[in-house]
Amino acid sequence: MHIRSQKLSDFFNIGRDLGWDVEQQKWTVNQLIGPEGLSYTVGDIIPGGIPEDLPIIKSGNRYGYPPLRERIVETMEYDVDADHMLLTLGTQMSNFLAFATLLEPGDEAIVETPSWEQPRVLCEAFRADCKLIRREEELDWKFDLEKLESLMGPKVKLIYICHPNNPTGACLDEAELRAVCDIAAKHGAYVVSDEIYRGMEWSGDPSPSVANTYERGVSTSSISKILGMSGTRLGWLATPDRDFMERCMELKYYITLHQLSRLDETVAMAAMERQKFWAMARNSMRVAKANYDLVTKWMENSDVFRWVPPKGGFLSFPHYDLDIPSWDLCIALIKEPYRTYLIPGSCYGYENYVRLGFGPSTPTEDVRNGLEQLSAFIDDYRDGKIALSA
Numbered sequence: 088m089h090i091r092s093q094k095l096s097d098f099f100n101i102g103r104d105l106g107w108d109v110e111q112q113k114w115t116v117n118q119l120i121g122p123e124g125l126s127y128t129v130g131d132i133i134p135g136g137i138p139e140d141l142p143i144i145k146s147g148n149r150y151g152y153p154p155l156r157e158r159i160v161e162t163m164e165y166d167v168d169a170d171h172m173l174l175t176l177g178t179q180m181s182n183f184l185a186f187a188t189l190l191e192p193g194d195e196a197i198v199e200t201p202s203w204e205q206p207r208v209l210c211e212a213f214r215a216d217c218k219l220i221r222r223e224e225e226l227d228w229k230f231d232l233e234k235l236e237s238l239m240g241p242k243v244k245l246i247y248i249c250h251p252n253n254p255t256g257a258c259l260d261e262a263e264l265r266a267v268c269d270i271a272a273k274h275g276a277y278v279v280s281d282e283i284y285r286g287m288e289w290s291g292d293p294s295p296s297v298a299n300t301y302e303r304g305v306s307t308s309s310i311s312k313i314l315g316m317s318g319t320r321l322g323w324l325a326t327p328d329r330d331f332m333e334r335c336m337e338l339k340y341y342i343t344l345h346q347l348s349r350l351d352e353t354v355a356m357a358a359m360e361r362q363k364f365w366a367m368a369r370n371s372m373r374v375a376k377a378n379y380d381l382v383t384k385w386m387e388n389s390d391v392f393r394w395v396p397p398k399g400g401f402l403s404f405p406h407y408d409l410d411i412p413s414w415d416l417c418i419a420l421i422k423e424p425y426r427t428y429l430i431p432g433s434c435y436g437y438e439n440y441v442r443l444g445f446g447p448s449t450p451t452e453d454v455r456n457g458l459e460q461l462s463a464f465i466d467d468y469r470d471g472k473i474a475l476s477a
């Protein structure tokens with residue numbers, strides 16, 4: 088199997104080469120890309136740290152440590168019980184298991200765009216035909232349900248969505264999610280919903296979960312984003328379809344045996360305690376609000392950029408009105424004198440857009456500097472002072 092490198096990962100590599108100081112192990116650019124919540128230390132999560140007498144043994148359950156599964160069900164408010172919850176090495180692995188279980192060569196999967204790369208790569212890996220459904224800015228970054236319906240057919244085994252969406256921050260409401268599920272149901276297809284940003288909505292309740300909506304709904308998630316704990320590898324898959332979950336569990340055995348890291352489970356067990364979890368999540372949103380407000384104000388005042396304010400998460404996908412490809416714009420921006428890191432919309436198949444993130448781990452000062460540099464770049468470009476180079 089040969090997986091071609093994708094433009095988004097290519098740009099992340101360029102960003103790292105140009106922006107990361109290897110000697111000092113720190114970023115040297117204004118990072119307007121941050122998608123993650125505040126990161127907490129082990130001491131924040133477990134006062135006193137990991138217990139010294141913690142035995143590093145396996146959890147002894149094929150589906151994952153039972154009390155942790157129960158805790159996740161309660162904290163994330165899944166209507167399914169812990170028997171419908173499989174612990175994994177992160178959302179990536181949950182998505183992998185779902186796609187691997189559902190797709191045979193020649194099958195079709197419908198994958199939303201813009202989105203992150205993994206679902207497309209998985210289709211390629213499993214030799215399935217990936218049909219893209221485009222989110223549209225005019226629809227507040229939702230997709231047209233009639234278009235979705237027109238892509239369906241007997242070979243479609245799954246629809247993949249990510250909501251709140253990376254990179255637009257769009258959320259589906261109950262009725263919209265239900266409509267997607269109804270379309271899938273007519274063809275017996277599954278809906279795999281990457282809900283890693285669920286709980287990071289800017290107002291109202293957490294967006295609806297597909298595991299609570301559809302009998303063939305598969306919710307995948309982890310603590311990587313909402314608690315900024317991507318240094319753990321602890322995720323899950325929740326679904327009302329017990330047989331499907333069983334098949335995912337069987338496959339998981341050949342990747343990790345049945346074990347996860349006892350250390351990760353211990354940290355997650357403490358972090359997922361309902362009150363603590365939501366207190367940390369809310370704190371993250373509170374800290375990020377200052378960044379969000381700065382970007383909002385900047386967008387309101389810009390005659391070049393416009394955005395649909397994200398409904399959830401710390402990512403957005405603004406449009407710009409300059410005659411310059413997004414790849415060139417982002418390359419010029421990350422270099423001297425601007426030193427500001429944005430992701431080109433073309434990596435997502437959308438030209439004249441950029442991905443702009445404002446997560447709470449990025450100091451507000453850096454967001455302010457980054458926006459100032461973006462304004463300076465726009466002025467210089469209009470004055471003909473920018474020489475584009477690869």
Ligand SMILES: Cc1ncc(COP(=O)(O)O)c(C=O)c1O
Nearest residue numbers: 177178179203253283309311322
């Ligand atoms: C939409 C989405 N899903 C999943 C992941 C990876 O999640 P995890 O760290 O839980 O494997 C990311 C990481 O950027 C993401 O953006």
